[in-house]
Amino acid sequence: MNNADKKNNSPLTTKGYQLRANVTKVQHVSIIGGGIASACLAYGLTKLGIKVTLYCKDSTLAQGASSNAIGAVYPLLYKQADSISLFYQQAFWRAKALYSEIAEQGYSFAHQWCGLLEVSYKETLINKQKAFAHFNSWSKDLIHSVDAKQASELANIAIPYGGLFMPNAGWIAPKELVHSIFKAAEATKYLTIVTDTQVSKIQQIADAETSVTTKESNSNRAWRLYTNQGEYSASTLVICAGADAIEIEQLKTLPITATRGQITSMNSNKKISKLATVICHKGYLTPAHNGIHCIGATFQINDTNLNTNKADDHYNLAMLAKCLPELSANINWQEQDISSSKARLRCMSQDHLPLVGAMPNISEHKKAYAHLAKDKNWKYSQVAPSINNLYMLIGLGARGLCSAPLAADILVAELTNTPYPVDNDMLFSLSPNRFIIRDIIKQKIS
Numbered sequence: 001m002n003n004a005d006k007k008n009n010s011p012l013t014t015k016g017y018q019l020r021a022n023v024t025k026v027q028h029v030s031i032i033g034g035g036i037a038s039a040c041l042a043y044g045l046t047k048l049g050i051k052v053t054l055y056c057k058d059s060t061l062a063q064g065a066s067s068n069a070i071g072a073v074y075p076l077l078y079k080q081a082d083s084i085s086l087f088y089q090q091a092f093w094r095a096k097a098l099y100s101e102i103a104e105q106g107y108s109f110a111h112q113w114c115g116l117l118e119v120s121y122k123e124t125l126i127n128k129q130k131a132f133a134h135f136n137s138w139s140k141d142l143i144h145s146v147d148a149k150q151a152s153e154l155a156n157i158a159i160p161y162g163g164l165f166m167p168n169a170g171w172i173a174p175k176e177l178v179h180s181i182f183k184a185a186e187a188t189k190y191l192t193i194v195t196d197t198q199v200s201k202i203q204q205i206a207d208a209e210t211s212v213t214t215k216e217s218n219s220n221r222a223w224r225l226y227t228n229q230g231e232y233s234a235s236t237l238v239i240c241a242g243a244d245a246i247e248i249e250q251l252k253t254l255p256i257t258a259t260r261g262q263i264t265s266m267n268s269n270k271k272i273s274k275l276a277t278v279i280c281h282k283g284y285l286t287p288a289h290n291g292i293h294c295i296g297a298t299f300q301i302n303d304t305n306l307n308t309n310k311a312d313d314h315y316n317l318a319m320l321a322k323c324l325p326e327l328s329a330n331i332n333w334q335e336q337d338i339s340s341s342k343a344r345l346r347c348m349s350q351d352h353l354p355l356v357g358a359m360p361n362i363s364e365h366k367k368a369y370a371h372l373a374k375d376k377n378w379k380y381s382q383v384a385p386s387i388n389n390l391y392m393l394i395g396l397g398a399r400g401l402c403s404a405p406l407a408a409d410i411l412v413a414e415l416t417n418t419p420y421p422v423d424n425d426m427l428f429s430l431s432p433n434r435f436i437i438r439d440i441i442k443q444k445i446s
């Protein structure tokens, strides 16, 4: 099925639950956000002349996970072209194109496409590197194998291991990037940014006013946003709230988790200042920017404490020492070389893919697709039922800088009723209802 078929809603597929409902082009979109997800979405919508109002709980934008000083931009790739890798491959090129477009408009943000080296510092990674060479799934400009000598030349410092090199990857300053994308969106005059406004509850307006809901009125039902600054209404609402999305009642059934991460900024020294590429081991080490390298990061599931602590800085240093002992000894970073630390939350999905699209109507899914529990190949033509006018772009995990632009393009296509930039299979891989369908098939819900 191609995009035109899908937009006409003619279910040529036997898996109706993979189909998204047709949306009449929206006129105005409200977004809860302030990070890279909302920046890309706001930019994409306002560029098409759609009015956007953004609600952000903080006094300035990019204070959540997107507030790091430095982040690596690179795709998540496996040895074979599975659906995860295919998404991230496409997303990576899209991210580079979008960020270049923003820079070309004169909005600046620190970045360097200096390449990224995943070092094969242990047996399993050496085998992984061999498997990449064997399957040869990816073009050389995306990823290729290098030996220790090549790795050292690329990194401009001695690296005792070979690895997988991504020549087009690099690092970016996420906070500056997000501000620049929002500035570009504001230049369209279609964006209104409302800061210091925390949305504590959302409710469909008809729910608040009457318990009677007809099918027609349902599709026009707006949302009421309850905030610390009063109430607002939203005809179409998109949640781009990062890990805070977990707190939103309507999304609580979705399998997303908050994973804390702390990164540590280190003062450069003569032994490491010449580093010329991003190094990934179990964590990462970035080239110097303004005399600072970033190392990290920790992964603490279901820990939501945003205070930094010394133990995590030590963990980041220890991780570097464990994976790259010679390099670490040579750099010889001490406690006093720590310039600063930051802890933020990643919004993780179970399958490393974002959740992009309408909030599924779970009870209607259970009714409509019940027979999947007996036969997962049962043919359905019914389009996936969703909660009207409620969308999300969340679950960007540890790769939001790579995935946000393409994910935003998909949602822009959905909200403007224009062709999707990905095929139907990928669309379903990203659809928030994929977990509901999986659970019905596995008989986890009925």
Ligand SMILES: Cc1cc2nc3c(=O)[nH]c(=O)nc-3n(C[C@H](O)[C@H](O)[C@H](O)COP(=O)(O)OP(=O)(O)OC[C@H]3O[C@@H](n4cnc5c(N)ncnc54)[C@H](O)[C@@H]3O)c2cc1C
Residues within 6 Å of the ligand: 032, 033, 034, 035, 036, 037, 038, 055, 056, 057, 058, 061, 062, 063, 064, 065, 066, 067, 068, 070, 071, 072, 073, 074, 197, 198, 199, 200, 240, 241, 242, 243, 244, 245, 260, 261, 262, 263, 296, 297, 298, 343, 344, 345, 346, 347, 393, 394, 395, 396, 397, 398, 399, 400, 401, 402, 403
């Ligand atoms: C330590 C660490 C290191 C990372 N390193 C990398 C990396 O190297 N490369 C990479 O690609 N990714 C990295 N990531 C992941 C990346 O930062 C995230 O995927 C990305 O920033 C998520 O963006 P977001 O817009 O979804 O969420 P966020 O940036 O968290 O933005 C959420 C926004 O929503 C607002 N908000 C939330 N709830 C409400 C509410 N109720 N009302 C109003 N406003 C609300 C917040 O104020 C915030 O502005 C890292 C993450 C961490 C924590």
